[in-house]
Amino acid sequence: MGGILQQCIHSGFGVEMFKEDLTGPEYAERYIEKMQLAGLEFRTNSLVTELHEDRTLVYTNPIEGYVEVQGKAVILTMGCFERTPGQINLYGDRPAGIMTAGTAQSFLNKDGFLVGKRVFILGSGDIGLIMARRMTLEGAEVLGVAELNPYSSGLARNIVQCLDDFDIPLYLSHTVIQVIGSSRLESIIIAEVDEQKQPIPGTEKTFEVDTLLLSVGLIPDRHLTAQAGIKLHPRTGGPIVNNRYETNVPGIFAAGNGLHVHDLVDWVSLEGERAGESAARYVQGELTDAELISTEPGNGIIYVVPHYVLKQVDEDVRFYFRVDNVYKNVKVNIYKDDELLKSLKKNVMVPAEMEMIKVANQDILDASRVRIEVEVL
Amino acid sequence: MYDVIIIGSGVVGALHARELSKYPLSILVLEKNNDVSMEATLANSAVVHSGHDPKPGSLKAKFNLLGNRMYRQLSKELHVPLLECGGLVVATSPEEEQVLDGLFERAGVNGLLENEYQMLTREEALILEPNLSDQVSKAMSLPTTAVTFPWEMAIAGLENAINNGAQLLMNHEVTDITRSEHGFVVHAGGDVFEAKAIINSAGAYSAHISEMLHPKFFTITPRRGEYFVTDNRFPIVQTVVYPAPGKKGKGILATPMVHGNTLLGPTSNFVDFDAQHQTTPEGLNEVRNNITKTIKHVPFDKIIRSFAGSRPTADAGDFIIEETSPGFVNLGGIESPGLTAAPAIAKYVVEELVIPRFSVLPKSDFDPIRKKRVKMHELTINERNEHIKDNAKYGHIVCRCETVTEADLDAIHRPVRARSHGRDQTAYRAGAGRCQGAFCSLEVLKILSRELNIDPIDVEYKPRSFVLAAKTKGAQ
Amino acid sequence: MIKEMVCVVCPVSCRMKVDVNAAGDIFVSGNKCKRGVVYAEKELTNPTRNVSTTVRIEQGVHSRLPVKSDVEVPKALVLDLVKALDNVLVTAPIKMGSVVAENVLDSGINFIATRSM
16 A cells, blocks of 8 residues: 555655655655554555546456456546657657656666666756666666756756765756667667757757666656546546545546646645545535536646536635646736635746645535636736 | 478578478478578568459469468468458559559459459548548558468468478578488578578578579569557557559558558668668658548557568569579568468479479378467456466466466467577567567566576577676676 | 755745855855745755655554654765664554654664654
8 A cells, every 4th residue: 555655765755744754655654554443444466447427336356267346436536647758759769778767767666676877867857866876876877867858857956966966967958869779778879958858959969878867847646537437627637526535527536646646645645534524525415516616727737637626605705726838927817707705925836836726615615617827027 | 311492481481391291202391590480571561462463464463462362361271360351452542543543454354353452432442431631532452351360370381281290490590501302401590401401591691592502593682561559548540551563563552460450561672782771761651641632530659669671582583493403492582562472482383393392192180270379358258257267377467568468478488489589578468568578578588487497687689689788886 | 065955945936046255154146035045055054854664564454554754854865774673673552653663773863653643
């Protein structure tokens, strides 16, 4: 249990939930202990292979075999997966030594397997930055990190503590244009990109490396959603939910990285708590239907979760969203229909960092839609 | 002393081994890689073509049609999936309609039966394939077009041959061949073998092998084809959609795969051997730009992989199938439609060129059936649980994207042993799904290490490459 | 000497200029709050880091156990400390929080297990 946290052995977890700086496994173990104390039943080594609209699901493990169960409610907390070498335009051969940073992390932190000795990292996502430090600490040489955007997609503290501390260069506005080597990776070529993200001739640099790790984005795991008829959001990649974290299928809820990709585990937990509470209320028949208020990303915003708010008295709503670029000295405005409801000044906003704004539930109950947008001052 | 040595374990070599194993002969297959079928058979369109397209009178035309008619039975005997989806060649302009008319005529000349090719209006074509682009004005239907799983076909052919007495040696690259009193002496992988006859099915390297004994008479140039693979949860087409053919062969296809994915491609470019498996921006852009001419709603965001395959193209343009000197059969330039033609070529070569040298009759105990493997996804829950009772590994799913169980990885112990991480990812589909092995590769590595009884450090990824570089903490 | 520094205390990530005069006084500019000054002073005088790594474990579900330093470690010592853990070998079961290596390299720094296994 504990999911990806078990391989995230670095610290930075729990600052909000526990007011402590914990490592991933420690954070996971606190919740595992809570679960055990509560006497909850659980299955490990088990994979859910089917989920249906009536909340029946099928799981399998070596001991029980395939088992069909029906939940009064189901909560999807399957996390996310990494964009793969196949999903980006990686040109050249397909040798050994190209994998996602998270795969290399599981090899290294769980079983002590080093996947390479001379490493380059494509993408400045947090897992890639963290792995630059881990591979260095375990004796590999990390030659650099290339990021397609003119800004890092990872947190600033990771740039400082994982790259700068070890003098690992970060090449912003760069990408890998070719991988070379047929059996094992031998070298890569990177180039600077222009504003259209096209490589600029003459800016090529070659690095002799045996490993290329990718940290180019995360996508919610949705392998069960289609069969159950759960609608997905094109930008988050996860289910569309209301402020109870309920999907369009009654009784099926979603939270965490399987809903939309987070930066902070604490916010994942908060979402999980909210979804869990809603599921409990659903089972007890306490949830009633209501009209929907839609939430809309306006200027500068990629998406807003939850996608709908129910027109009924409930807890205050936490809106999570991301901006589409680096913004300095801006205001975030929340509109109720076309009326400005709330405005917050922000010194800096970056796509790498999810934003959260809490809005009092009763303030928006008479709205038909809520829009969040960035206003450049 | 072997009766016959086959050089190369692609689908052509594999089906020759199987065909030969019907006779009381000693057969050895030599493969230079650490695994079988790692070259042209590994990466191609997987289409069993109808035979409409090759130049009339060519060996390609002859063996394509014959091979197509053998595939259904072959797939049944070897338990290899065959998607009998049919094909459509589509025209998107008046010029292309003319090309299509020419192709229609050619299909007849090539010997397709009346019910094996048919001209359709746009409306008729849309019934067979609703996802045709709006520009499609006319189409030729080819109902005998099908899709196979080339790697499994080659592996299954070899397994069946081995079960009927053939032998296979991997990591045995042929370095020299000389004549001897009784036939040939073959140097491979540091060992020396003797054989009365040789079949050269070395694909891209067949000219090189031929030249060990003969003056150069053909050249093989790799013709690279670049492809995209899409997520199998979002099928795009239900039939093979061909564009009207142009100068560069059959053009860029949309092909439904046996596992539900769609293959988009290939391009067609002559390249150096070094570059034959390299994807390029130009090539993949060509696929992107051309595929939308024939089909619509192409989900470019559902692409899970791109790759480049290579066709071993001979300078003459046709297959080379000949006994170049007594007992030495050259199979050169077996490129598209080579996958389709392979069983027919094997039958011809074995029956007409090889067996007459040995004057033997078929064995009475040849078993044409390769045992069906358990496919959990085809079974009901109760049936699955029966298997799990016998073998708990069926309940342990290693690859969640493709629901590959630990028991499916028994390929490690099958006659054609899977030893490499890359092989498991492709043939047994652990890691072939949308996460591309991100979640299962550690577990696959550990299973390979345990089952092969080797250290994880020694688990290979591809021929001559390893998954791991070192263990931490100075551990050995 | 003027040094450029990114403050990592909060997500604002202030880009600061830090100057030290001959007397060792530290002047910070570009920071939006006073925590930047504290961070800059520490970075200049005695930068420290949390250290997380693994040690070998036998009879566990995995062959490495995650561990961390019990206090922040002087930056210059990080690589040496991690290397010193190469010799540590523990046996499962082990409880989260137990000390797996004491006073490593006589630094007074202990490493503790960050999960039970």
